[in-house]
Amino acid sequence: MLFFKKLFLITLILLFWQSVFAVYFNGITFSGTKYIYVKDIAKHYGMTISQNSNFCYLKSQARKIVFEFPKKSAKINGVVVNLLFPADYNSGNSIISEKDFRLVLEPIMNPSVIKKQRVKTIVIDPGHGGEDNGTHSSYSKEKDITLSIAKKVAQQLSSKGYKVIMTRNSDKTVELASRPAVIAKYGADMFISIHANSAKRSISGIETFILAPAGTSSTYTKKIVQTWENGNLYDLNNAKLGYEIQKSLDKLGREDRGLKHARFAILRKATKPAVLIETGFLSNKGEEKLLASSSYQNSIAKCIAAGVTSYTKSAAGNN
Ligand SMILES: [Zn+2]
Known part of the structure; x- marks a missing residue:
């Protein structure tokens, strides 16, 4: 009897060891x-x-x-x-x-390693607004493009049954710090910030940023930062969410600039899984035209919503 008790205990310890x-x-x-x-x-x-x-x-x-x-x-x-x-x-x-x-x-x-969560409420954050135009092209401002795309993302997510909260619904100035605070205010489960990019004319494509984990460098630096931020609570979920969104956006056939790491304030302060999507370059003639078109904005919105759905399934433990 004692032997079996010991064996049982050892098995328990081994199982615990394996899971940790x-x-x-x-x-x-x-x-x-x-x-x-x-x-x-x-x-x-x-x-x-x-x-x-x-x-x-x-x-x-x-x-x-x-x-x-x-x-x-x-x-x-x-x-x-x-x-x-x-x-x-x-x-x-x-x-x-x-x-x-x-x-x-x-x-x-191996998404079984991510924190389990049931995603019901999602914060959509159209970048910039009001006094802050963001970047601009010959005929469009980033703040207008992001609002337009964000509204379409909200529509797509609502139609899939998610509750959506927007950090702004119109052309108004919203403080950077108050954006991730919306997560706690509404008990939201996810934060998606939408932006458009700018660089030299030849550059185009889509990229999705997540918070760089503590003790690592961002994509564009070599400097290792040790500071742990609130956003680091969901490092694993951030990676899965960012990957699923970038993967889905790849279907648009634009240059795949990849899943990237940064320490943007909104990602640092997000208390739930968060991504910042750069939907394309307003500085690139071809992409500027696409980004300003309603049908392309709809395609972007559908891809983002599909990425969110894939993540949601993984986070619920369904695959
Ligand atoms: Zn921006």
């Missing part, structure tokens, strides 16, 4: 950061690996991951996903940072 430390890989320290071997990740996902000093490919029947060295971005099932640290090749082995595995790859590939 779901995966453990051997690591190496590389450029001062903990890295793990991609071959171990391949095994974990049941994928085959082929690698050389430039690329590493992981494949299974339905999924594919590509790393390029030394690069801070990867492709997961065809979607560009920016990494937190560069993937690299070391002594015949492909390696990525342990944080990239845990905070980027896992939530996307």
Whole structure:
């Protein structure tokens, strides 16, 4: 009897250990950061690996991951996903940072790791407004484009049964800090900020930003920031939500600029999963024309809503 009791206890401890430390890989320290071997990740996902000093490919029947060295971005099932640290090749082995595995790859590939939530109420945040025009093109202002797209996103989400709260419904000035505060005010479950981009004329495409996790650098910097922000409570969910939205927006056939990390104030202060979507470049002639058209805005809205729905299923534990 005592033996069985002991066995039972040991089994319980092992199960607990497994659930808390779901995966453990051997690591190496590389450029001062903990890295793990991609071959171990391949095994974990049941994928085959082929690698050389430039690329590493992981494949299974339905999924594919590509790393390029030394690069801070990867492709997961065809979607560009920016990494937190560069993937690299070391002594015949492909390696990525342990944080990239845990905070980027896992939530996307294995959504059972994300925090469970039932998404009912969604805050839609049309970027800028009122005195703040945002960027502009020859004939449109960002604040008008974002409001127009946001209203269409709200329509799409409402038709799917979500309750939608807008941070602004008209051309008015809204303080940056008061935008994520709407989440708590209405007990919302998600925050989606909508923007349009600007750069030199030749650049175009769509990108989705999520908050950079503590102890990592943003996509456009090398500086590692240790500060933990409210938004970091949902690092894993942010990655899954951002990925699903970017993946869905890829269907529009524009340049895929990927899932990216930043420390924008609204993402830092968001108390629920949050993304900031750059829907396209007003500085690019072709994209400016698209962004100003009602039918294209509708297509964007449908893609965003479809991405939200995919996330919602994962967050509810349905896939
Ligand atoms: Zn903007």
